[in-house]
Amino acid sequence: MATRTIGKVGVIGCGLMGSGIVELCARRGLDVISFEPTQSASDTGRGRVQRSLDRAVKSEKLTRAEADAALGRVLFTTDLDSFADRELTVEAIVEQEAAKIEVFGRLDKIVTSPDAVLASNTSSIPIMKIAMATARPEYVLGIHFFNPVPVLKLVELVPSLMTAAETEDRARSFAVDQLGKTVVRSKDKAGFIVNSLLIPYILAAVRMLDSGFASAEDIDNGMMLGCAHPLGPLQLADLIGLDTIKAIAEAMYEEFKEPLYSAPPFLLRMVEAGLLGRKSGRGFYEYTR
Template identity: 60%
Template sequence: MTTDIRRIGVVGGGQMGAGIAEVCARAGLDTVVCETDNHAARAASERVTASLERAVQRGKLERLAAEDALARMIFTSSLDDLADRQLVIEAVVENPQAKTEVFAALDKIVEDPGAILATNTSSIPVMRLGMATRRADRVLGLHFFNPVPVLPLVEVVSSLHTTAEVAATVCDFAEHTLGKTVVRSQDRAGFVVNALLIPYLLSAIRIAESGFATAADVDAGMELGCAHPMGPLKLADLIGLDTVAAIATSLYDEFKEPLYAPPPLLHRMVEAGLLGRKSGRGFHTYDRG
């Protein structure tokens, strides 16, 4: 049983993967980040470096601590570099086939039979990913929230095969090593947070789609009338409209409830590449610089 987790692997160095890698390195862990190619690995390194620099500039992190965190990180384009990891966290695109392929590959590469494989999926059933391996009992969901270095919550999701010992180990790791607050969930699409959040976001999109109110007014209504720190359409832009659509689709596929069905406008915006903050335009317009 792996109890003292010190060697971490992260597959995917995008917004979520980079954030997960950063919090692991800041917690003093030996962290390897794997991307699809050398260019993407360099981009992941730059993403983490920029995030650490922002934390320093805002007085949230000492410069020496930021330098130490970077020194604990390796960025690679080879999954083979994860062979000795005790915990590997998958954070690739929210696509069942892509994630399944990653887990099948990790099952062959990660050498320690006691190692734990985790997914940062927002909505894809953990069981599906675990069954791509020969160690489904050591696969579970470890769902962080964006931005990972700032938001304190993680969801730990056990499949029908995940052992109680593995879940307890990961909960302890998230709480005491990473300093996060853990909520536990059963393995159903959306888990706890997105099962509640996504219908709210979709409802806001439908209001804007119908012309009932502008995006600015929808967000102002929830920020000023309900004391939400961010309006639903700004939040959808921050999450990424492609990610919102993917989660909604997973929820609708599982439950067939109309409140989970992605509105046509959401599909059209994703097709047009209007993905929110990361593309510079979604329901609002952003300075990509």
């Protein structure tokens, strides 16, 4: 039997990642509902999507009419009950296990379609922990996008021990056929494939900077010019968000108890100071917004 395509998508959280997922789905012609808990956060999320579409028009990737049509496909709401008819929902809220469990518990009671896919964009939290907050763990899996979502090709698919094969097939076809992504499949272990490799590398760069081994610019230039990386590790940390890096490191440390995953005190101090990277205007570097 052919896999049914997804027409109605829900996205919970419209921050850095949620706004990108909303934009991509809308550009691909899907009917999208975007949820944020407050009106001001919802307005900020809408602004993010709008600005990104405007940039795509400026760089001639989209016409003005296509950008307007994409935005017109999105309903921005603070009412989670409007997710009842969604065929696939992607949760992209803060990287906190308790918050995600709460959202999935609510979503489970709201979504009425019995075979709707409930996905998390978590970077590191084991999917099983999130799936068991619902009465339908066979329909829950990880669909992990990368930032910026409309640009980066990769999606990690993370089925848990309980995910049904049909759910994984539907999510794969959604990512590949409908969104044009390339999929890699990971076991349900904290950090999945990419962050299991990336996070220890970024944390090592933070320790290197903190110990006075080298300057931020030299660490980043070393990896860009010496290893052909498009961004250095500290620039990448600023792009991801230092609060998110900390949360991913903590989830991985909790799972494996490996010192190389433990967040260095310098990173903790920066997060406590609100120096979160690009999103706050300052991290390892300063940004004008």
